[in-house]
Amino acid sequence: MTTKLTGPVVVGIDGSTIALDAVRAAARTAAGRHRPLRVVHAFIWPIINVPTGPISGGVADGGLRRQAERYVTEAVAEAGKVAPELDVTGAVVDGAPVPVLLGESRDAALLVLGNRGLGGFAGLVLGSVTVQVSAQARCPVLVVRGEPRADGPVVVGVDGSAGSAQAAGYAFEEAAWRGVPLVAVHAWLEPAPAGPGDMLPLVYDPDLLAAQEERVLAESLAGFAERYPQVPVRRRLVRGSAAGALVRESESAQLVVVGARGRGALAGLLLGSVSHAVLHHAHAPVAVVRHTPRQPRA
Known part of the structure; x- marks a missing residue:
């Protein structure tokens, strides 16, 4: 985006x-x-x-x-x-x-x-x-919100969803304009089903899961990193709360970017739980980027 x-x-x-x-x-x-x-x-x-x-x-x-x-x-x-x-x-x-x-x-x-x-x-x-x-x-x-900072990176939360892809694009653009690094945060708590009716395994390999989540993070950034080669990117892969990780990163950031809703958001919510929590508790200004699907051509 x-x-x-x-x-x-x-x-x-x-x-x-x-x-x-x-x-x-x-x-x-x-x-x-x-x-x-x-x-x-x-x-x-x-x-x-x-x-x-x-x-x-x-x-x-x-x-x-x-x-x-x-x-x-x-x-x-x-x-x-x-x-x-x-x-x-x-x-x-x-x-x-x-x-x-x-x-x-x-x-x-x-x-x-x-x-x-x-x-x-x-x-x-x-x-x-x-x-x-x-x-x-x-x-x-x-x-x-928070005190304005002239230093510090732009921080973005990504989860592989279409909404987080638009947030990542906006974050790269902001980091390029500000001339600062980008910190990309991807967090997970446990295995999630890939689709309706999928069964989760009773036992899973933590190393394999970590590798899968690393791929999600890499794929979320790949195209943008090529488009903005001047932006240094730091990847943060976190096992735990995405909201907590982003709020912690916000302590040293000049901007935090989130999508309005991610892959775990319920359709009835105005904002996803992560975006809502970051808006309430971040120590830096927060940019919310809403996913707007392209309309089909007539």
Whole structure:
């Protein structure tokens, strides 16, 4: 997978300090990738019939819509501080956050979000909007969390699925752009059936299983390693939790890349368990790349 050749970097904001962290990250990415930046605030109040103008007898610039416009103005100004030459636009878009951001993702090169916003509760590690958008967006989603790092590798989780193949392609592209190594992590817990109705052996050879999983890791990277020969690749084959391995690697990474769902994900889940856990617990920004099958030609 590669990012779209056209389209802006889009960042969703809600007036929170975490959203401004996302704006700064989005501005750096847009400037480095020579993309315009679009700042979007989803304005939900009109669709639930809440008055949005100034209160009678209140200040002239009062009202919910004026407040939303101030959020956008502040975010655009913050982006300008990070990248003064960047082409930045802002918009207040009527609608609930999830559908507004998913609509923006159709034409975006990248969608950038904070890990929580004004709607997040202190006891929650990740906002519900971020989880839903990461699972359904039509472009890669960068969730900003942890302290930004200028050093460290890009880390990607692979499992041989179509989703992880797209994540690997995105991770190679990011590592090449950033000029850093790529750490590819593949983990397994136990033998898994190859298809419906397959019986698992009561006894299996651990060395043979390790060799099979090594092949999965190698095949997940083969084509991309040839396409990006300038990217040093470090392979991590782990027997244990994939989420735990990726979270540990995130401690020294500048970016972690995961697919929205892998080969073990259930169809009814918005996000696979590994992606969900990494989004909640990683120490670095997380890019979620959703597998989008090619549509057959008419």
